[in-house]
Structures are given as structure tokens and as C-alpha cells.
Amino acid sequence: MNKKLLLLFVFLIAATGINAQQKKADKATEAFRYEIECAGIGTDGTYLIKVWSYSKNAKFAVTQAKKNAVHGIIFKGFSGGAQGCVSQKPLASSPNIEDEKADFFKSFFADGGDYMKYVSESSDGNIDAADRVKVGKEYKIGVIVSVSKDALRRYLEESGVVRGLSSGF
Amino acid sequence: MKKNIIKNALVLIAFFSMSFTFAQAKKPTIMVVPSDVWCNTNGYMMVFDNQGTKTKIPDYKKAFQENADLLLVIGKINTMMAERGFPLKDMGAAMKSLESESAENSMLTSKTGSGVVENPIDKLKKVAKADIIMQLTWTLNTTGPKKSVTFNLQGLDAYTDKQVAGAQGTGAPSFSAELPVLLEEAVLAHLDNFNAQLQKHFDDLFANGREITVRIKKFDSWADDLETEFGGKELSAVIEDWMAANTVKGRFSTTDSTENMMLFEQVRIPLADANGKSIDARGFIKGLQDFLKKPPYAITNKLMTKGLGQATIVLGEK
Numbered sequence: 001m002n003k004k005l006l007l008l009f010v011f012l013i014a015a016t017g018i019n020a021q022q023k024k025a026d027k028a029t030e031a032f033r034y035e036i037e038c039a040g041i042g043t044d045g046t047y048l049i050k051v052w053s054y055s056k057n058a059k060f061a062v063t064q065a066k067k068n069a070v071h072g073i074i075f076k077g078f079s080g081g082a083q084g085c086v087s088q089k090p091l092a093s094s095p096n097i098e099d100e101k102a103d104f105f106k107s108f109f110a111d112g113g114d115y116m117k118y119v120s121e122s123s124d125g126n127i128d129a130a131d132r133v134k135v136g137k138e139y140k141i142g143v144i145v146s147v148s149k150d151a152l153r154r155y156l157e158e159s160g161v162v163r164g165l166s167s168g169f
Numbered sequence: 170m171k172k173n174i175i176k177n178a179l180v181l182i183a184f185f186s187m188s189f190t191f192a193q194a195k196k197p198t199i200m201v202v203p204s205d206v207w208c209n210t211n212g213y214m215m216v217f218d219n220q221g222t223k224t225k226i227p228d229y230k231k232a233f234q235e236n237a238d239l240l241l242v243i244g245k246i247n248t249m250m251a252e253r254g255f256p257l258k259d260m261g262a263a264m265k266s267l268e269s270e271s272a273e274n275s276m277l278t279s280k281t282g283s284g285v286v287e288n289p290i291d292k293l294k295k296v297a298k299a300d301i302i303m304q305l306t307w308t309l310n311t312t313g314p315k316k317s318v319t320f321n322l323q324g325l326d327a328y329t330d331k332q333v334a335g336a337q338g339t340g341a342p343s344f345s346a347e348l349p350v351l352l353e354e355a356v357l358a359h360l361d362n363f364n365a366q367l368q369k370h371f372d373d374l375f376a377n378g379r380e381i382t383v384r385i386k387k388f389d390s391w392a393d394d395l396e397t398e399f400g401g402k403e404l405s406a407v408i409e410d411w412m413a414a415n416t417v418k419g420r421f422s423t424t425d426s427t428e429n430m431m432l433f434e435q436v437r438i439p440l441a442d443a444n445g446k447s448i449d450a451r452g453f454i455k456g457l458q459d460f461l462k463k464p465p466y467a468i469t470n471k472l473m474t475k476g477l478g479q480a481t482i483v484l485g486e487k
Binding site for chain 2: 041042044045080082083084085086087088089093149150153163164165166168169
């Protein structure tokens with residue numbers, strides 16, 4: 001009986017810890033605590049980007065990368081550089097939209113939310129050694145992902161979050 | 170009772186569909202056009218003698234018939250714009266359609282044998298045109314075996330001559346990629362930024378009204394001119410007062426004003442009139458035409474327009 005209770009106690013502590021780490025990772029996303037750089041010209045309708053995420057647990061940094069990628073494409077944009085990359089502006093014309101449409105984005109960026117439909121990992125989960133950096137107590141992990149920006153923009157337009165090019169005409 | 174409910178529902182549906190129709194602004198047409206620089210570099214120019222001066226003009230027909238890369242780039246841009254819900258006017262197709270229309274006009278006769286009337290101005294206006302021109306230029310750079318493409322896309326408002334959007338840059342040099350691949354990459358890399366600026370231009374249009382150009386001219390047969398006084402006020406001042414009263418927030422610039430002509434630029438007109446009907450330069454300046462026709466001015470005048478954003482009133486005759 002005692003063993004069972006102990007196991008349950010350990011399980012609860014582990015679950016709470018995981019939940020806390022996820023919340024921390026989500027807070028980092030909301031605070032734009034991630035970096036995005038272009039990783040090449042993606043195929044038609046997609047952006048190929050490398051997302052640098054921070055977490056004490058390397059595994060969380062990898063899973064949060066997809067959320068950060070979609071968040072960044074909507075609100076942050078990214079700068080150009082090598083591989084023929086050109087700086088791209090964010091899909092949202094105003095950064096205030098995140099606050100104005102808080103309810104929409106809360107469910108959109110929830111775990112397993114709709115954002116998952118528009119992003120996929122390009123490296124099959126393998127992280128290059130150079131993309132795994134220990135900064136103080138945290139890991140800074142770089143993951144290459146592909147974001148279906150055309151489909152994402154269409155979804156945001158249909159949801160009334162951003163204006164379409166032909167809106168009003 | 171049932172009949173009344175259906176009747177009320179129908180009235181409501183009609184009302185909402187009318188409001189929806191009226192709330193829409195007139196959609197500008199956009200067309201991709203190769204720039205003069207590109208046509209000159211690639212040998213698609215015509216030379217003609219303009220009263221002793223050799224003048225070069227782009228030969229678009231030849232460019233569209235001979236350059237497959239041009240078709241590829243324009244086709245790619247058209248496809249991507251259509252995906253954004255904004256299909257473009259195709260220049261090659263517009264030119265063909267004008268040619269076939271000219272052929273049809275020359276053959277068209279009524280049952281009594283009358284032909285279609287076309288004056289010199291009508292002929293001059295028969296060119297492929299759009300409200301916004303996407304001017305396209307690219308150059309192929311070679312450094313040893315490496316190739317890269319410098320790409321330049323400019324969105325020009327056909328009436329105000331302002332650049333309303335643009336995207337420029339040079340792609341990554343490549344040893345192996347073919348020119349069409351480099352061009353396709355350039356379009357993919359630059360079009361989103363171009364569209365972001367175009368969106369800003371449209372947002373400004375919805376917030377501050379459409380920007381148009383208005384010209385006032387006079388026929389030489391008219392005895393009066395723009396300095397003629399009506400109730401102690403010169404006609405040019407009367408027209409300026411009308412513009413101030415009817416433009417959005419009174420915004421317009423009188424660029425030129427003489428006794429024979431006036432040029433108004435940066436004229437901001439509302440997208441819909443007082444009845445909620447969407448208007449363009451023609452709809453707006455029709456108000457001035459009617460105003461001048463009425464007493465005390467009673468000036469007969471002719472109204473001509475070009476697309477959505479340019480209007481000219483010629484005073485004195487029809």
C-alpha cells in the first residue's frame with residue numbers, strides 16, 4: 001500500500017514539474033523569447049526557418065520550437081542573410097493583434113492546438129551538435145522547421161485575424 | 170401572418186445584400202509589365218523617328234512572343250497573387266484581346282450598314298492598362314561559374330505615378346541552378362514583402378480615401394477662362410472651394426493653376442458616395458461637372474476619365 005502511495009506521489013510531482021516547464025516554455029513564447037533565422041528558400045507556400053528556443057530541458061526546447069516558429073511567423077517575421085534568404089515581415093500587420101484577439105490565440109497556441117497543422121519538422125527530430133548550446137543553466141536549441149505560411153495566412157484571414165489582400169473590395 | 174413573415178424576411182435579405190454590395194470599394198486592376206530597362210537590355214525595343222529624334226519604345230508583343238523566362242516569371246507572380254485572392258490582369262492576354270477587338274470593330278456593321286465610331290482619343294486609349302502596374306526587372310549576374318539573379322519588382326500607381334509597393338534583392342549565387350530556377354526562387358522570396366506593402370497601401374486607401382488626379386482644361390472656342398469672376402470670385406477659386414468641401418478631410422494639392430488649366434494631385438476621394446454607392450474618379454468628378462453646369466456658372470463641359478483614378482474636365486463645350 002505504502003509503495004503504491006509513494007509511486008503515486010512521485011508520479012504527481014513529475015506531472016506537476018512537466019506542466020510547470022510547459023507553462024514556462026509558453027510564457028517564453030509569449031514574451032518572444034526565441035530567435036528565428038531563415039534556413040533557405042522553402043518550397044512554394046512555405047518558409048524554411050531555424051528556430052532557437054530556450055529551456056532547462058532540451059526536450060522541451062525541441063517541442064516548443066514548432067509553437068515558436070508559428071508564433072514568430074505571425075508576430076515577429078525574420079531577417080534574411082545567407083542561402084539567398086530575404087527578410088520577411090510578420091503576417092500580422094499590428095503586434096497588438098495578439099492582445100486584441102487573445103481568446104483566438106489562446107486556443108490556437110494551446111498544446112495540440114491548430115498551430116500544429118501549419119508546421120512540420122524538417123530534420124526528423126535530429127539536432128545538430130552545433131545547434132545544441134548550453135547557456136548558463138539553460139539549453140539553447142536550434143530546430144529547422146517548415147511553416148506552411150500560405151495555408152496559415154488563409155486560416156488567419158478566414159478567422160478575421162488578419163486582413164486579406166482583397167478585403168473590402 | 171406567414172406571408173408577412175416571408176415578406177419581412179425578403180426585405181431584410183434585400184437590405185443586407187444591398188448594404189454588402191455598397192460597402193465594397195471598386196477593386197483596382199493590377200498587371201505585371203516588363204520594365205523599359207529589361208526590354209532594352211534584352212533587345213525588345215522599337216525605334217521610330219519622332220520628328221527627327223530617334224525614340225525607343227518597348228516592344229511588348231515581341232517580348233511576350235519570344236521570351237519564355239518572362240512568361241515563367243509573370244505566370245508565377247499571377248499564380249501566387251491569385252492564391253492570395255487577387256488575380257491579376259495578364260498583359261499578353263490583354264494585348265491579344267485588344268487586337269481581336271480592333272479586328273471586330275473594323276468588321277462590325279449594323280443592318281443599315283453603319284460602322285462603329287472611334288475618335289483619335291479612343292484609339293490612343295486602346296492600350297493594355299491597369300490601375301497598378303507591377304514593373305518587373307531582373308538581371309543575371311555571373312562571377313566566373315557562379316550565377317545569381319538581381320530582382321526588382323515595383324508597384325506603381327498608374328494615376329499618381331507613386332510607387333506604392335516594392336521588393337528588390339539579389340539571390341544566393343549558384344554554380345548549378347538554371348536561370349528559370351533562380352527566377353522562381355526570386356519570385357518566391359520577394360512577393361510576400363511586395364504584398365505586405367500593397368496591403369499597407371490598401372489599408373491607407375480605406376482609411377484616407379482613394380488618391381486621384383484631376384485636370385481642368387478649356388476648349389479654345391470658350392470665351393471665358395478660369396480667371397472669369399462669378400459673384401466676385403474667380404472660377405479657379407470656386408473649383409478649389411468645391412474640392413475642399415468634397416474631398417476626404419479636404420485633402421488635395423493644387424499643383425498647377427493658370428487661366429487655361431488646373432492640375433489637382435493627391436486628391437483624396439471617399440470610396441462611397443452619400444448613398445453608399447462605391448465611386449471612382451468618374452463618380453467623384455461627375456459632382457463637379459454637375460455643379461459647374463448649374464447656375465450661376467452654367468458652363469457646358471466635357472468629362473473624360475482614365476481608369477479608377479484620373480479625371481479631366483474640359484470647359485466650354487461637350
